[in-house]
Amino acid sequence: MNVVTTVIKSRHSVRKFKPDPVSDSIIKDALECAAQSPTAMNIQPWLFGVLKNNETLDKIAAIADHGKFIAECPLCFAVFGEKKEIYYLEDCCAATENIILALQAHGVTSCWVAGEKKAYGEQIRLMLGVPEKYSLVSLIAAGYPKEITLTGKKEMKDLIFNEKYG
Numbered sequence: 001m002n003v004v005t006t007v008i009k010s011r012h013s014v015r016k017f018k019p020d021p022v023s024d025s026i027i028k029d030a031l032e033c034a035a036q037s038p039t040a041m042n043i044q045p046w047l048f049g050v051l052k053n054n055e056t057l058d059k060i061a062a063i064a065d066h067g068k069f070i071a072e073c074p075l076c077f078a079v080f081g082e083k084k085e086i087y088y089l090e091d092c093c094a095a096t097e098n099i100i101l102a103l104q105a106h107g108v109t110s111c112w113v114a115g116e117k118k119a120y121g122e123q124i125r126l127m128l129g130v131p132e133k134y135s136l137v138s139l140i141a142a143g144y145p146k147e148i149t150l151t152g153k154k155e156m157k158d159l160i161f162n163e164k165y166g
């Protein structure tokens with residue numbers, strides 16, 4: 001293990017946060033890591049919203065069916081992708097994970113909340129004044145953890161094959 005893999009393995013989705021703010025320097029670092037993500041044909045079809053306003057977070061929580069905890073987090077990122085680009089979803093998922101891991105490296109926990117395929121994605125786009133060419137791919141609720149719940153993972157032996165399956 002090294003420092004990067006330790007950070008990756010220490011990540012868990014956190015849905016209960018302390019109210020303490022996340023510093024602008026950590027936010028900037030996470031956004032720079034997002035912008036550094038791999039992206040098909042280097043199109044970089046993403047747009048990142050940084051949301052801290054309580055009223056905005058309350059409104060998003062009210063319509064995100066599995067994201068009610070967004071009302072309690074001090075920070076939320078909204079990752080949008082340019083729909084016309086064939087690999088926008090893959091690119092924006094890579095950027096989402098980079099944000100999550102960069103935050104984790106700073107001790108800031110988070111939870112990926114679905115955006116793509118959700119009807120509320122369009123409502124959130126309109127609420128934030130984002131141009132129509134973008135689609136909401138993900139929300140990332142973030143903050144310092146109040147409670148961490150561990151999830152079970154499949155066994156490595158059931159996930160892997162070498163050279164040929166079976």
Ligand SMILES: Cc1cc2nc3c(=O)[nH]c(=O)nc-3n(C[C@H](O)[C@H](O)[C@H](O)COP(=O)(O)O)c2cc1C
Nearest residue numbers: 011012013014015066067111112113114149150151
């Ligand atoms: C595409 C995607 C969408 C997700 N949407 C939600 C969501 O809407 N609400 C939520 O609480 N968690 C959501 N999650 C987080 C997963 O529930 C979580 O990653 C999974 O249970 C594994 O737990 P872990 O992240 O702690 O390893 C989402 C994760 C992904 C990758």
